[in-house]
Amino acid sequence: MSKRGERLGYLPYLVPGALLFTAVIGVPFLMNLGTSFTEWSGVGTPEWTGLANYKELAGDGEFWASFRHNGLVIVGMALVPTAIGLVLAALLTDLIGRNFGPRVASVLRACVYLPQVLPMVVAGVVWTWLLNPDSGAVNAVLRAAGLDALAHNWLGDPATALWSVMVVMVWVQIGFPLVVFMSGLQRIDPSLYEAAEIDGASWGRRFRHITVPQIRPEIFVVLLWTTIASLKVFAPIYVLTKGGPGGATNVPSYYSYLNFFDKTDVGYGSAISTVLTLIIVALTVVFLRLQGQSSEGER
Amino acid sequence: MTTTLAGAEAGTRDPRAGGAGGAGARGGRRRGSGRGRRRRGPSAYAALVALAALAAVMLIPFLVVVLNAVKTPQEYSTNGPLALPEGVSLEGITAFWERVNFGQVLFNSALICGSVAILAVLLSVLNAYALGIGRIKGRMWVLVVLLLANTLPQEALVYPLYYLSKQVGLYDTRLAVIIVFTVIQSAFGTYLLSSVLAAFPRPLLEAARIDGAGRWQVLWRVVVPVIRPTLAVLVVFFFVWTWNEFLIPLVFLVSNDNQTVSVALGVLQGQRLMDATMSSAASLLGLLPTVVFFLIFQRTLSRGLTAGAIK
Numbered sequence: 001m002s003k004r005g006e007r008l009g010y011l012p013y014l015v016p017g018a019l020l021f022t023a024v025i026g027v028p029f030l031m032n033l034g035t036s037f038t039e040w041s042g043v044g045t046p047e048w049t050g051l052a053n054y055k056e057l058a059g060d061g062e063f064w065a066s067f068r069h070n071g072l073v074i075v076g077m078a079l080v081p082t083a084i085g086l087v088l089a090a091l092l093t094d095l096i097g098r099n100f101g102p103r104v105a106s107v108l109r110a111c112v113y114l115p116q117v118l119p120m121v122v123a124g125v126v127w128t129w130l131l132n133p134d135s136g137a138v139n140a141v142l143r144a145a146g147l148d149a150l151a152h153n154w155l156g157d158p159a160t161a162l163w164s165v166m167v168v169m170v171w172v173q174i175g176f177p178l179v180v181f182m183s184g185l186q187r188i189d190p191s192l193y194e195a196a197e198i199d200g201a202s203w204g205r206r207f208r209h210i211t212v213p214q215i216r217p218e219i220f221v222v223l224l225w226t227t228i229a230s231l232k233v234f235a236p237i238y239v240l241t242k243g244g245p246g247g248a249t250n251v252p253s254y255y256s257y258l259n260f261f262d263k264t265d266v267g268y269g270s271a272i273s274t275v276l277t278l279i280i281v282a283l284t285v286v287f288l289r290l291q292g293q294s295s296e297g298e299r
Numbered sequence: 300m301t302t303t304l305a306g307a308e309a310g311t312r313d314p315r316a317g318g319a320g321g322a323g324a325r326g327g328r329r330r331g332s333g334r335g336r337r338r339r340g341p342s343a344y345a346a347l348v349a350l351a352a353l354a355a356v357m358l359i360p361f362l363v364v365v366l367n368a369v370k371t372p373q374e375y376s377t378n379g380p381l382a383l384p385e386g387v388s389l390e391g392i393t394a395f396w397e398r399v400n401f402g403q404v405l406f407n408s409a410l411i412c413g414s415v416a417i418l419a420v421l422l423s424v425l426n427a428y429a430l431g432i433g434r435i436k437g438r439m440w441v442l443v444v445l446l447l448a449n450t451l452p453q454e455a456l457v458y459p460l461y462y463l464s465k466q467v468g469l470y471d472t473r474l475a476v477i478i479v480f481t482v483i484q485s486a487f488g489t490y491l492l493s494s495v496l497a498a499f500p501r502p503l504l505e506a507a508r509i510d511g512a513g514r515w516q517v518l519w520r521v522v523v524p525v526i527r528p529t530l531a532v533l534v535v536f537f538f539v540w541t542w543n544e545f546l547i548p549l550v551f552l553v554s555n556d557n558q559t560v561s562v563a564l565g566v567l568q569g570q571r572l573m574d575a576t577m578s579s580a581a582s583l584l585g586l587l588p589t590v591v592f593f594l595i596f597q598r599t600l601s602r603g604l605t606a607g608a609i610k
Contacts, residue, residue, distance in 0.1 A: 009514060010433025017426040017485065024482040025448045028459035035458070042462070088353075091346045099343040111354035114361065117593045119543040121561040122585035125568050126360055129578040137363045137380040144381060171357065203342060232452045235545035235561070239568050253546075256454045261550070266458055273454040284450050 036270035042260075046267065053271035063272065066250045069162055073233055073251060076166030077173050078226035082219065084170075085177025088112065090211045092178075093185045094193060095203065109182060113175035120172070124239030127168045131155050155241050158248035165240055165249055172236075177222045184218035185211065217291070224287040231280055252276045364586070367579035368392060375576050391576035392584065398577075399563045400555060401584060407552075408542060408559040408588075411473050411480070416537040418481040420530055423488025428518050430489065431496025432504065442493060445486045453483075453546050461550050471553050479547055484537045495529055496522065535596050542589065560585060 036053055038046035057063050097105040115123060130137045133153035142151045154164040188210065196206050212219075234253045237243060243250040243258065250258075252272055259269030367380055371388045395401065430438045460479060461470070469475040499522065507521045523530070548562045558566070564585050567573060573581060 007433055007435055010429040010435055013425045013429040013433065013514075013518075014435065017422050017489065020422065020478070020482045021445075021448070021486070023463075024460070024479055025451070025456065025486070028456045028463065029451065031459035031462075032455045042458075088350070091350060095343045095346045096350060099340075100347060104347075108350050108354050112357050114590075115357060117589050118586050119545070119561050119589060121543075121545050121565045121568075122582060122589070125564050125578065125585060126364055126582040128568060129575065129582060130360060130363065132575070132578075135375070135380065135575040137367075140379050140381050171360070174357075228450055232454070234454070235565065238545070238549075239565050253452060253454045257457075257546070260458045260461075269458065270455075273452060273458075276452050277455045280450055280452055281447060284447075 032270045033274055035267055036274045038267045040266045041264045042266045049267070053268050054275075056268065057271055057275065062247055062250065063252070063255065065247060066252045066255045069249060070231060070233075070251045072162055072166060073169065074227055074230040076169040077230040077233065078223060080166075080170050081173035082177045082222055082226065084174055085181055085222070086212070086215075086219070087207070088174070088178050089181035089185060089215075090207050093182060094206060094211070098190075098193075109178060112178055115172050116175035116179075118172070120235035121239055123168065123172050124236045127171075128155065128240055131164060156245055158245050161241055161245060161248045165236065168236065168240065169230075169233075173226065176226065180218050180222050181215055184215040188214045220287065220291045224284065224291075227283065228280055231276065231283075361586070364579050364582045367576060368583040370576055372574055372576045380575070391574075391580035395573070395577045395580040395584060399558075399567060399581075401563075403556060404558055404560050404563045405588065407473060407557060408561075411476055411548075411559060412538045412541040414477045415480040415484060415541045416534045418477070419484035419488055419537050420533050422481060422485040423492050423533065424518070424523065424530070426485065426489040427492035427496050428522065431493040432499060432522065434497075438493070442490055445490050448483075448486045449490070457547060457550055460547070464551065471551065471557060473552070473557055476548055476551050476559075479551075480537075480541045480544065484540060488533050488537070491533070492526070492529070495526060499525070539589075539592070542592075560588065 035046060037048060037050055039049045039052070040046035092105045092109060096108065118126075129135075131154040133139060133151075133156060138154065139151040142148065152160060155161050192210055193206060196210060201209070232253055233251055234257065237249060237251055237254045238257075241249040243254045253276065256269040256272035256276070259265045259272065263269075363380060366384055367375060368391055369387045369389070370378075370384045371390050374382075374385055374388070429435050430441060435441075460475075464470045464472075464475045469478075503521055503525070504517060507517045512520065542559075543561065544559075545561045545565060548559050549565060552558045552562055555563075564581055567581065568578075
């Protein structure tokens with residue numbers, strides 16, 4: 001059989017996947033794109049309005065606010081956990097692991113990782129209850145410590161709602177970079193650290209000159225995926241605040257959901273999710289480029 | 300490098316599920332720990348204290364949940380959330396269990412996630428067989444499209460899927476959710492397995508062909524048995540990822556009898572109908588299955604990850 005015929009013989013194996021993929025991802029994605037150029041309530045015929053939804057988006061304060069909020073969610077879900085995870089991974093591997101044994105390090109790592117095994121919704125339910133203004137544990141601790149003035153309606157006050165969400169997200173997310181970085185650090189030859197130590201390099205210098213440069217690929221991957229996850233963040237917002245109070249914690253994904261199922265302004269919701277998609281795809285491409293460049297530079 | 304790739308990629312697609320396999324099994328292999336023990340400096344002790352404090356802070360919410368899930372509502376309102384429980388009361392837990400029909404909800408989650416895990420792996424194997432071993436023309440493009448589908452926000456699919464499912468009569472059925480997540484998860488599975496199969500030992504395939512095996516037989520008798528450890532990891536990951544999903548199940552599964560654990564918890568929380576003990580009972584029942592699952596499968600996960608990387 002010719003090489004070409006040989007290859008064609010494998011085509012049938014792709015058929016179920018191709019059909020299902022088209023039905024579940026391809027067609028809906030194009031429908032969403034098409035709907036974003038229409039005015040549609042979800043029933044009846046969509047009315048073609050061209051770029052009207054996008055023009056409206058450009059002047060919609062709530063839409064821009066939702067992106068600003070998302071910026072802070074990225075800080076809480078991607079940047080801060082990555083930074084903390086990096087330091088923790090280095091401390092656990094370099095100081096704890098080598099001085100107190102790997103068992104201590106892995107127990108500590110498991111404690112920090114535990115919130116990661118929870119579904120986001122469960123994490124949200126746990127924290128709504130902890131942050132409850134009347135019966136929650138956080139305020140109870142503050143009152144018990146005599147800090148009654150600090151007790152607060154954390155999620156109900158527009159001034160603190162978003163910050164509270166960020167703190168919750170840090171708690172949820174630290175474990176992920178930590179585990180990825182610690183497994184990355186295993187690649188590094190321990191003699192590198194030992195040599196540096198003999199040369200009198202402090203922990204800080206070893207961190208800057210050995211740890212960070214060595215696990216740069218992992219840092220890239222973690223930052224990319226956590227940033228994308230923050231842009232898609234939905235469950236914790238739904239459970240913790242429903243975008244409130246007064247839109248103080250609204251994010252684009254929740255905003256599009258509101259337009260789809262609450263305001264039945266499907267065209268507008270589709271435009272929001274289209275913009276979100278564009279941003280995420282662009283971000284992925286930029287990150288992959290940067291990653292490609294940096295790994296080429298090292299070779 | 301492949302280890303980190305498989306580990307990071309598998310985990311990172313959904314950062315929530317990430318790298319779970321590592322949580323515990325990896326520590327044992329670190330080299331050179333014995334030698335370092337002689338010179339514990341003050342900085343090492345400072346780091347130990349700081350990290351232990353952090354670990355405690357991370358665990359406190361779990362502890363508070365467990366303590367309060369076993370209190371009576373009266374006890375809670377008089378002593379507050381910080382007091383130790385006077386005894387073990389299952390009042391909050393049973394009240395929540397009955398309110399959401401938790402047995403049914405657990406069954407729904409298990410049914411949906413189990414079906415998705417198995418079907419998505421099957422679909423991934425078929426796709427990857429054509430792409431990785433068949434080396435079909437244009438396979439690079441197929442993989443790029445699959446990767447994009449993976450980063451796509453579900454918000455951009457949810458309304459059309461909701462609309463289409465209503466058209467074909469699948470709205471508010473568990474089957475609809477199973478189909479959707481089978482496809483979404485298999486996009487990642489195909490991507491991963493294609494690279495595993497591209498490196499599959501060719502002589503093994505050729506020997507089977509000479510013995511007269513057709514493509515179908517080669518797939519099931521030669522390829523699948525060899526990559527079984529990787530498939531096992533994918534099954535576990537797909538199960539966990541689907542278990543944690545919220546948006547699409549929330550939109551599709553509106554009737555109480557079809558809801559998953561996440562949806563039932565989220566909807567009830569949104570209505571704010573629960574008292575404090577019931578809330579903590581809900582948290583406990585929500586987190587228990589996942590923690591148990593991870594304790595059971597931790598070793599499978601890490602074993603599978605390394606097996607996949609050795610190729």
